[in-house]
Amino acid sequence: MDSLSTLALVEDETEVTIRALNGDARELEWLRAIGLFEGQRVRVLRRALFGGPLHIRVASGGEFAVDRSLAKSIQVES
Amino acid sequence: MSDACHPRSDGRATKIIDGAIVALVGRPNAGKSSLYNRVTDGDARVGNFPGITVDVLEAEAELPDGYGRATFVDLPGIYSIEAATDADTDEGTARSFIDAHEKASAVADAPPFAVIQVLDATRLALSLRLTRELASHASRLALVVTQADVLDREGLVCDAELLSTLVGVPVIIVSARDPAAKSAVLALAARLLRDPPRAHAQASSIDPDATAKKVLADKASVADEERARRSRTEKIDRWALHPIVGPLLFVAVMSAIFAAVFFVAEPFSTAIDRVTKGLGAKIGPRLGGGYLASFVNDGLIGGAGTVLAFLPQIVVLTVALELLDASGYLARGVFLVDRFFRRFGLGGKALVPLLTAHACAVPAIRATRILRDPKERLLTLLVLPLMTCSARLPTYSLLVSTFFAHRGPWVQSLVFVGLYAAGLVTGAIASAVLQRTTVRGRPLPLVLEMPAYRAPEASFLRKATARGVKGFLADVGTTIVVASALLWVLLNVPMPGAQRDPSLAGAPAAVVRVNNSVAASLGRSIEPVTRYAGFDWRFNVGLFGSFGARELMVGTLGVIYGLEDVDDDPTPLRAQLRDARTPDGRPRYTTRNALSLMAFFVFACQCMSTVAALRRETRSWKWPLFVLAYTYVLAFVAAVIVYNVAGWFTA
Numbered sequence: 001m002d003s004l005s006t007l008a009l010v011e012d013e014t015e016v017t018i019r020a021l022n023g024d025a026r027e028l029e030w031l032r033a034i035g036l037f038e039g040q041r042v043r044v045l046r047r048a049l050f051g052g053p054l055h056i057r058v059a060s061g062g063e064f065a066v067d068r069s070l071a072k073s074i075q076v077e078s
Numbered sequence: 079m080s081d082a083c084h085p086r087s088d089g090r091a092t093k094i095i096d097g098a099i100v101a102l103v104g105r106p107n108a109g110k111s112s113l114y115n116r117v118t119d120g121d122a123r124v125g126n127f128p129g130i131t132v133d134v135l136e137a138e139a140e141l142p143d144g145y146g147r148a149t150f151v152d153l154p155g156i157y158s159i160e161a162a163t164d165a166d167t168d169e170g171t172a173r174s175f176i177d178a179h180e181k182a183s184a185v186a187d188a189p190p191f192a193v194i195q196v197l198d199a200t201r202l203a204l205s206l207r208l209t210r211e212l213a214s215h216a217s218r219l220a221l222v223v224t225q226a227d228v229l230d231r232e233g234l235v236c237d238a239e240l241l242s243t244l245v246g247v248p249v250i251i252v253s254a255r256d257p258a259a260k261s262a263v264l265a266l267a268a269r270l271l272r273d274p275p276r277a278h279a280q281a282s283s284i285d286p287d288a289t290a291k292k293v294l295a296d297k298a299s300v301a302d303e304e305r306a307r308r309s310r311t312e313k314i315d316r317w318a319l320h321p322i323v324g325p326l327l328f329v330a331v332m333s334a335i336f337a338a339v340f341f342v343a344e345p346f347s348t349a350i351d352r353v354t355k356g357l358g359a360k361i362g363p364r365l366g367g368g369y370l371a372s373f374v375n376d377g378l379i380g381g382a383g384t385v386l387a388f389l390p391q392i393v394v395l396t397v398a399l400e401l402l403d404a405s406g407y408l409a410r411g412v413f414l415v416d417r418f419f420r421r422f423g424l425g426g427k428a429l430v431p432l433l434t435a436h437a438c439a440v441p442a443i444r445a446t447r448i449l450r451d452p453k454e455r456l457l458t459l460l461v462l463p464l465m466t467c468s469a470r471l472p473t474y475s476l477l478v479s480t481f482f483a484h485r486g487p488w489v490q491s492l493v494f495v496g497l498y499a500a501g502l503v504t505g506a507i508a509s510a511v512l513q514r515t516t517v518r519g520r521p522l523p524l525v526l527e528m529p530a531y532r533a534p535e536a537s538f539l540r541k542a543t544a545r546g547v548k549g550f551l552a553d554v555g556t557t558i559v560v561a562s563a564l565l566w567v568l569l570n571v572p573m574p575g576a577q578r579d580p581s582l583a584g585a586p587a588a589v590v591r592v593n594n595s596v597a598a599s600l601g602r603s604i605e606p607v608t609r610y611a612g613f614d615w616r617f618n619v620g621l622f623g624s625f626g627a628r629e630l631m632v633g634t635l636g637v638i639y640g641l642e643d644v645d646d647d648p649t650p651l652r653a654q655l656r657d658a659r660t661p662d663g664r665p666r667y668t669t670r671n672a673l674s675l676m677a678f679f680v681f682a683c684q685c686m687s688t689v690a691a692l693r694r695e696t697r698s699w700k701w702p703l704f705v706l707a708y709t710y711v712l713a714f715v716a717a718v719i720v721y722n723v724a725g726w727f728t729a
Binding site for chain 2: 026027029030031032033034035036039045046048049050051052053055058060061062063064065066067069070
């Protein structure tokens with residue numbers, strides 16, 4: 001399990017799997033609904049400048065802009 | 079109610095009880111509004127951006143086989159109804175709408191209520207997550223899978239029958255841009271409304287990913303084709319979101335929009351104004367030319383003309399925003415500005431209302447409903463009135479062309495850019511300050527869907543614009559006309575006991591009347607205070623007029639100088655302002671006065687429509703009054719500072 005990390009640390013164009021989400025329960029419900037749930041495969045496409053949001057693509061279809069602080073709270077495994 | 083009107087489940091053509099409601103629900107970008115337009119022959123717009131369909135739209139449609147009419151409702155795009163944070167946001171609205179109608183329809187003999195979820199075939203697994211939630215909220219549920227055309231191009235097929243079996247609710251596949259989609263959806267709705275309500279245990283326990291995988295099948299080896307489609311959005315994004323080119327492009331697009339508002343709208347505004355003035359000139363004499371004629375002419379038609387003159391600006395900005403939204407670029411803009419906005423306590427999504435506010439604050443206030451976070455939403459509402467709305471432009475134009483014309487077009491343009499920048503900068507500062515003092519807390523982190531780029535449909539663009547215009551006329555137009563009529567009364571009713579000014583001997587009757595009016599007396603009474611900002615009673619009267627709607631400033635100054643048609647061609651008023659002399663022969667107004675009046679206009683929330691909209695949106699008087707208070711205090715302080723600082727330079 002040495003490959004555990006957070007989404008914020010994933011390099012561009014690398015695919016990872018979401019393992020755990022941290023934060024407010026209601027917010028997590030919303031994140032899962034939107035498509036960021038445990039088991040989802042995610043690829044980071046790019047990042048905005050100066051610590052801005054990440055542009056990601058999920059395996060279920062769909063691309064999202066995700067805030068970096070939020071990406072830090074998403075645990076992933078490569 | 080007669081037996082014939084009851085829904086039956088025997089499959090025979092049975093008239094549905096009047097008042098049946100069908101709600102369209104779906105994730106943002108699922109093609110829901112597009113389908114809604116198709117079904118209702120066009121009453122909603124394409125909502126490509128999360129929740130831009132802010133109002134719950136409804137329209138009646140005739141169901142097939144003589145089932146009668148049903149009301150179709152277009153609910154805002156949502157990801158989840160379980161995770162709604164605030165009843166006022168899109169998700170909250172959708173949830174309370176569904177729950178309330180579900181409850182109401184459970185009563186015996188009540189009109190039936192059905193939910194049709196619109197699913198994006200290319201994002202089926204994600205869409206089915208919402209299906210799972212809807213299953214426990216709606217007792218009549220069906221699925222419409224859209225974007226079948228896109229799926230087809232990708233070489234995929236979606237098995238509707240299998241999906242229906244797996245989920246346990248009726249399913250159809252359509253392409254929203256195909257006219258045949260209408261009858262298919264209407265037939266589905268009729269079937270849903272006729273069948274008895276039931277629980278959807280099967281649908282509420284599906285595995286979205288597994289289900290999607292089962293029903294989608296490769297038609298051929300078209301992995302290449304899919305890559306080709308994806309590559310279009312990818313290619314555009316490579317430049318649109320490029321670390322250096324992206325932000326530059328964004329600034330260029332925004333500048334182009336403002337330039338368009340400014341330059342494209344101008345000739346149209348002039349033309350509309352001329353028409354209303356011509357109308358006034360025709361009607362006036364028929365009313366005898368007395369007080370009544372003056373009231374109808376200056377008060378009512380003048381007010382209506384002022385309203386109409388703003389339509390072109392509203393249209394240009396609405397079209398531009400719709401284009402940005404429907405094409406998918408708006409989401410990219412949000413991605414680019416998010417980090418920057420966060421410095422001031424806002425999130426990137428606030429870009430949409432803040433941009434809209436440059437046309438008019440009232441639709442912008444409604445556009446804040448896309449913000450899920452109540453605190454971010456309130457903060458956005460509080461700073462929106464500082465953006466340079468189109469109603470400020472006539473006053474800016476008058477002052478710039480009067481007092482800066484001799485400095486050349488470059489200086490004039492710079493002053494305008496400076497005024498727009500002043501609105502943005504003070505908005506940012508106000509937001510940062512309010513976030514630390516009044517509205518504590520940070521905005522929720524950004525999560526935003528980035529839709530694939532697509533070409534907007536012209537018909538929806540047209541309808542969205544028509545709705546924007548209608549909304550402006552109803553919300554802002556009526557206020558302007560009422561304010562204009564009230565202002566006429568204040569400007570024409572003489573102040574009891576007012577002394578005749580001997581210097582006005584020989585002046586036109588209208589000028590004398592205005593000089594002795596209630597408004598002039600009030601303006602003079604606060605002159606000792608407003609003197610510090612360089613405002614004399616004439617400016618004060620203009621500010622009274624623009625308290626209701628700042629659009630009225632230029633017209634009011636024109637009335638004070640006894641001129642007609644100043645909105646149309648401000649040259650005479652310009653000359654009057656420039657040539658006006660104080661009794662000791664010095665110019666009455668200089669660049670100093672112009673700058674301080676502009677500073678006042680940058681800050682002051684001189685717009686009762688905005689106050690009313692804030693009252694509606696926050697459901698209290700506290701916040702609208704707070705906005706009035708803080709913007710007027712800022713406005714006066716800024717005007718005094720500008721007047722005095724400018725004084726050092728001109729002295």
